Amino acid sequence: MLDFTLTPEQEQIRQTARRFALRDVLPVAWRYDEKDDIPLFVLKKAFEIGLMNTDIPVQYNGKGLGMLESALMTEEIAAACPGIATSVFDNSLGLEPLVLSDNQELKDKYLPRIAGSFKLICFATSEPTMGSDVSGIRCLAKPDGDDFILNGTKFWITNGGIADYMTVFATIDPKTKHEGICAFLLEKEWDGVKIGRHIPKLGQRCSNTVGLHFDNVRVPKENVLAPPGKGFVLAMQTFGRTRSIIGALAVGAARSAMEYALEYTRKRRAFGMKIHNFQAIQFKLAEMYQKVETSRLLTWKAAHEADSGQDPTISASIAKFYASEAAAEVADDALQIFGGYGYTRFFPIEKLLRDIRLFKIYEGTSEIQRIIVSGHVLSNYQPVMPPLDELPLNRELDPDQVQALRKKGAFAWRCRICGHVHVSEAPPEVCPYCFFPQSAFNRVDL
Numbered sequence: 444m445l446d447f448t449l450t451p452e453q454e455q456i457r458q459t460a461r462r463f464a465l466r467d468v469l470p471v472a473w474r475y476d477e478k479d480d481i482p483l484f485v486l487k488k489a490f491e492i493g494l495m496n497t498d499i500p501v502q503y504n505g506k507g508l509g510m511l512e513s514a515l516m517t518e519e520i521a522a523a524c525p526g527i528a529t530s531v532f533d534n535s536l537g538l539e540p541l542v543l544s545d546n547q548e549l550k551d552k553y554l555p556r557i558a559g560s561f562k563l564i565c566f567a568t569s570e571p572t573m574g575s576d577v578s579g580i581r582c583l584a585k586p587d588g589d590d591f592i593l594n595g596t597k598f599w600i601t602n603g604g605i606a607d608y609m610t611v612f613a614t615i616d617p618k619t620k621h622e623g624i625c626a627f628l629l630e631k632e633w634d635g636v637k638i639g640r641h642i643p644k645l646g647q648r649c650s651n652t653v654g655l656h657f658d659n660v661r662v663p664k665e666n667v668l669a670p671p672g673k674g675f676v677l678a679m680q681t682f683g684r685t686r687s688i689i690g691a692l693a694v695g696a697a698r699s700a701m702e703y704a705l706e707y708t709r710k711r712r713a714f715g716m717k718i719h720n721f722q723a724i725q726f727k728l729a730e731m732y733q734k735v736e737t738s739r740l741l742t743w744k745a746a747h748e749a750d751s752g753q754d755p756t757i758s759a760s761i762a763k764f765y766a767s768e769a770a771a772e773v774a775d776d777a778l779q780i781f782g783g784y785g786y787t788r789f790f791p792i793e794k795l796l797r798d799i800r801l802f803k804i805y806e807g808t809s810e811i812q813r814i815i816v817s818g819h820v821l822s823n824y825q826p827v828m829p830p831l832d833e834l835p836l837n838r839e840l841d842p843d844q845v846q847a848l849r850k851k852g853a854f855a856w857r858c859r860i861c862g863h864v865h866v867s868e869a870p871p872e873v874c875p876y877c878f879f880p881q882s883a884f885n886r887v888d889l
């Protein structure tokens with residue numbers, strides 16, 4: 444049985460996040476977007492009121508909440524500012540490899556610290572020359588006794604400039620591709636860790652994005668999250684769980700674009716009436732609402748799969764690319780409803796449009812999600828219908844005629860080129876439709 448009713452605890456989490464979004468995030472969002480800066484005190488507040496790191500298991504003093512709760516919170520915060528919401532959730536992205544890691548001592552050491560005090564942890568796979576192809580990592584981890592020496596650069600790292608800890612994916616040899624990839628937990632203060640300048644961006648300017656450079660950084664064996672050969676799978680498992688949250692970010696941002704547009708249609712007049720009287724506008728609102736609702740359903744499904752121990756990879760990919768693209772369409776329609784004012788900085792749509800644009804890029808582009816989902820459809824999907832060549836698709840005979848012919852031992856012959864079905868004891872010399880010879884006919888059940 445399906446039940447989309449939230450528990451009282453989940454509803455409370457949603458309301459807490461909504462209050463935080465309206466009281467703490469919304470009032471600073473535009474100013475910090477203008478400044479191209481992160482309001483760190485807002486992230487600290489999110490931590491203090493329990494809206495950060497919620498997925499740390501209870502045994503490490505965490506809340507032990509699931510992806511569905513993360514989706515609920517993220518939707519609310521993203522509705523006020525997608526950039527701030529990205530930075531709040533980034534801690535879960537950064538610590539997910541630690542939660543999934545087999546290194547028990549590392550979990551015991553860092554997870555309670557992150558749960559108990561305001562500590563930021565970023566996630567770093569991407570590099571200046573590589574993002575989509577995670578097997579193409581160049582950042583080098585040279586074994587040195589039991590330790591590793593790290594050299595290389597990571598790029599586009601959300602919260603990289605303010606994080607205390609860093610989850611870093613590297614390779615022992617770039618030529619070995621997937622097999623060489625490993626992962627480590629680094630501390631910002633370690634010798635050789637260098638932080639690049641804040642990267643100026645089109646949108647999500649309230650989130651911090653930098654490059655990280657590692658210059659002979661010694662990583663003790665205790666800080667290995669995944670040994671060589673296990674890092675690639677760890678990165679993919681992480682994305683499989685966290686990608687649904689990009690869906691939640693998109694739902695929240697699209698919801699706000701829709702709400703602002705809805706209100707505007709009730710105020711703006713044209714041709715002597717409020718513009719919500721025009722069917723062209725009403726249909727836009729219907730489609731915006733449809734996209735928000737559909738995106739939320741897909742996001743919740745993926746989050747539910749992650750929480751119930753199923754493999755959420757495909758659902759999370761679908762949620763991410765559907766919701767990201769739907770949100771971009773919703774924001775574009777919202778801007779159209781605002782007319783010229785939508786194109787100005789006097790109204791919130793242009794910021795939402797800029798912020799939303801990133802959803803199609805980070806944590807795997809829309810193209811990469813299509814590769815994942817098409818790979819599933821082509822290789823793993825189990826069809827219910829019989830193969831096309833086995834379908835009689837008989838249009839010329841009534842069922843009782845078919846019965847009679849069956850009794851007589853007649854067959855159906857299906858042309859594998861054009862699909863024509865010929866009923867008789869033998870196939871025709873030539874197909875009467877496509878003129879292919881008899882050999883083109885396969886026998887099928889009548």
Ligand SMILES: Cc1cc2nc3c(=O)[nH]c(=O)nc-3n(C[C@H](O)[C@H](O)[C@H](O)COP(=O)(O)OP(=O)(O)OC[C@H]3O[C@@H](n4cnc5c(N)ncnc54)[C@H](O)[C@@H]3O)c2cc1C
Pocket residue numbers: 565566567568569572573574575576598599600601602644647652801804805806807808809810811814
């Ligand atoms: C603001 C921001 C924050 C980010 N935060 C983080 C972070 O915290 N941590 C982190 O590790 N990374 C982060 N990223 C990096 C992000 O994940 C990458 O930008 C993304 O994965 C795409 O990689 P790329 O930019 O190198 O593009 P490329 O991989 O170079 O791709 C370029 C284009 O080619 C397409 N393409 C690539 N391969 C294929 C293919 N096989 N078939 C079809 N099309 C293909 C891509 O879809 C894209 O359109 C962030 C990026 C941004 C912009």
